[in-house]
Amino acid sequence: MSRTIIDKIWDQHVVKSVTDTTDVLYIDTHYIHEVTSPQAFTGLNNRGANVFRPKQTIATADHNVPTINQHLPIENELSKNQVSTLIKNCSDHGIELFGIGHQKNGIVHVIGPENGYTLPGITIVCGDSHTSTHGAFGAIAFGIGTSQVEHVLNTQCLLLSRPKTMRITVGGKLGKGVTAKDTALYIIAQLGTEGATGHFIEFTGAVFRNFSMEERMTVCNMSIEMGARGGLVGIDYTTIQYVQQRVEDISEEKIANWIALNTEPNAVFDSEIEFDGRDITPMVTTGTSPDTGIDISERVSSTSRNSSKGLSYMQMELEEMIIGKKIDHVFIGSCTNGRIEDLRQAAEIVKDKQKAKHVTAWVVPGSNDVRKQAIEEGLDIIFKNAGFEFREPGCSACLAMNEDKVPSGALCVSTSNRNFEGRQGDGARTILASPMTAAASAINGEITDPRIYLN
Amino acid sequence: MKRIQSTGMVLNVDNIDTDQIIPAKFLKSTNREGFGEHLFANWRYQKNGEPNEDFAFNHYPKGSSVLIAGNNFGCGSSREHAAWAISDYGIRAIISSQFADIFKGNALNNDIVPIEIAAEELALITQYVEKNPSTNIEVDIEKQAVRVYDDTFSFQKTFDIDPLKKKFIMEDISELEYLVSIKKEVEAFEELNIL
Known part of the structure; x- marks a missing residue:
């Protein structure tokens, strides 16, 4: 029978089927960070247990780290304790850690791919919902809770129900100024935040085939915002080329095995949805849920999944034009849009311009490697000359666990993934958008269609 | 655990994400304990730390161990701190029309029973329990049955739970x-x- 890539990778990793619906799944690669791992290590230590396969776990500090003066000690005592706890746990259990200041440090979902740890055909988990990012490589990747972090540390396995499968095809071609982020926000607006619950999604179609790995990561990253357990893209030349640039000596046989994982022509998914890339435009969210995105040129509407509670929190009126709305902050970064291509796209708009005086604009690279690359290309100068802050890597204002908070009541155009109440700081109001839209909005000081700045 | 007998607390909001269940500023702990006091913190408390009287949840008697919440409960972040906060507060079961996957797994790993019923049924019991907070709620895990009842109202329904997790x-x-x-x-x- 023809099978999907999701079924093939899953089946290859089943240690045993416990019931008709529940499998013990083997985990190839486990990423950990300082916020969701300490309780798992405590559990392990209390039982006198060991990490079963320490070489298959990679650690970074990202959620809770400052994004300025990283060479100095962390000021917040609780944050400092979490980071030092991670250092101790990794050292005690023989786990490789890319800590603050390390050249490979950065957001877990940025460093895994760029250092060649994320590979096609493997299973990847992390105590972070945006682990779905790694699906871009044709991998089964998903977020887990801390109890499960302990399960993986101790046994390299998880007890899971078999997923349902969904295929989302985006055909056609994206217009100028329309990005992977807009594609993600468009799909989420169509599906709703619960639309893919219980499913792994395969994204396919001409738009995904033409996407770079960075673009694929942006959309897979936000599959969790569709309610999905994870999302992936089939393995092709783009995937192989990216991996070969980071991993030495990949055999022809291995590549052939990866390609053979791809979904077969007659494979049946539990559900199928098709979109046309030509229908997608620059998107901005209007409420407090990621599925409230609208075409940037439209008015705030009651049909865009907005709740009255969300609109009231956002201080948005129905039928209000979103374009031209005055903003206070711009955040360019996160595991969704903190990669080099994102910074290049934002810099293209910002070049030779000044941000609006009343706007605070932050660029937070996803990793030290992204930061270094941006500096080599002179992007940091473009941002600084325009009045943006160019900071050090971390999750930063995406979830505002560190000092990078948007003040109460302030309106922020953000390239991150969630616009929940208080996500970027108590009372902060978030509009999700692409790096281009965020950059154009910083220049004009109001929500701006980036296409006006594109030739 | 085989059976839960309690009154219910209604939180009639759809898409309650884990950032609302436990805001990120409380995730700096390295322990599993003590999250209950921060459950729904941004809704439960005013800026000065006093309870928010407008938040209906604050008016249910403590000791109620069943939460009745809107559709798609627990979406967003994978933070198990959300399940720890709910458990620490004393909640043993949650009734909704849909749960986000990661949250559902986290709930089960903390012996919190997620009970999914149809949207119309959820609307029915939400409306009744909101008006009648002393309504009895009984969850029989073995029979996979939930009962919501008092002298004038009775609702009974079976629910799905993975046989192994059960x-x-x-x-x-x-x-x-x-x-x-x-x-x-x-x-x-x-x-x-x-x-």
Whole structure:
């Protein structure tokens, strides 16, 4: 029978089927960070247990780290304790850690791919919902809770129900100024935040085939915002080329095995949805849920999944034009849009311009490697000359666990993934958008269609 | 755990994400304990730390162990701190029309029973319990049945729960104990599947 890539990778990793619906799944690669791992290590230590396969776990500090003066000690005592706890746990259990200041440090979902740890055909988990990012490589990747972090540390396995499968095809071609982020926000607006619950999604179609790995990561990253357990893209030349640039000596046989994982022509998914890339435009969210995105040129509407509670929190009126709305902050970064291509796209708009005086604009690279690359290309100068802050890597204002908070009541155009109440700081109001839209909005000081700045 | 008998607390909001259940500023702890006081913190408390009287949840008697919440409960972040906060507050079961996947797994790993019923049924009991907070709620895990009743109202429904997770909850077995117990099979799998 023809099978999907999701079924093939899953089946290859089943240690045993416990019931008709529940499998013990083997985990190839486990990423950990300082916020969701300490309780798992405590559990392990209390039982006198060991990490079963320490070489298959990679650690970074990202959620809770400052994004300025990283060479100095962390000021917040609780944050400092979490980071030092991670250092101790990794050292005690023989786990490789890319800590603050390390050249490979950065957001877990940025460093895994760029250092060649994320590979096609493997299973990847992390105590972070945006682990779905790694699906871009044709991998089964998903977020887990801390109890499960302990399960993986101790046994390299998880007890899971078999997923349902969904295929989302985006055909056609994206217009100028329309990005992977807009594609993600468009799909989420169509599906709703619960639309893919219980499913792994395969994204396919001409738009995904033409996407770079960075673009694929942006959309897979936000599959969790569709309610999905994870999302992936089939393995092709783009995937192989990216991996070969980071991993030495990949055999022809291995590549052939990866390609053979791809979904077969007659494979049946539990559900199928098709979109046309030509229908997608620059998107901005209007409420407090990621599925409230609208075409940037439209008015705030009651049909865009907005709740009255969300609109009231956002201080948005129905039928209000979103374009031209005055903003206070711009955040360019996160595991969704903190990669080099994102910074290049934002810099293209910002070049030779000044941000609006009343706007605070932050660029937070996803990793030290992204930061270094941006500096080599002179992007940091473009941002600084325009009045943006160019900071050090971390999750930063995406979830505002560190000092990078948007003040109460302030309106922020953000390239991150969630616009929940208080996500970027108590009372902060978030509009999700692409790096281009965020950059154009910083220049004009109001929500701006980036296409006006594109030739 | 086999049975839950309690009154219910209604939180009639759809898409309650884990950032609302436990805001990120409370995730700096390295322990599992003490999150209950921060459950729904941004809704439960005013800026000065006083309880928010407009938040209906604050008016239910403490000791109620069933939460009745809107559709798509627990979406967003994978933070298990959300399940810890709910459990620490004393909640043992949550009734909704849909749960986000990661939250559902986290709930079960903390012996919180997620009960999914149809949207119309959820609307029915939400409306009734909101008006009648002393309504009885009974959850029978073995029979996979939930009953919401008083002298004038009765609603009964069976719900789905993964058979293995049900067994684990009823017999107080942790997933971890099970996984540790099959270590030899995992090693055999590794032998056959050199990565």
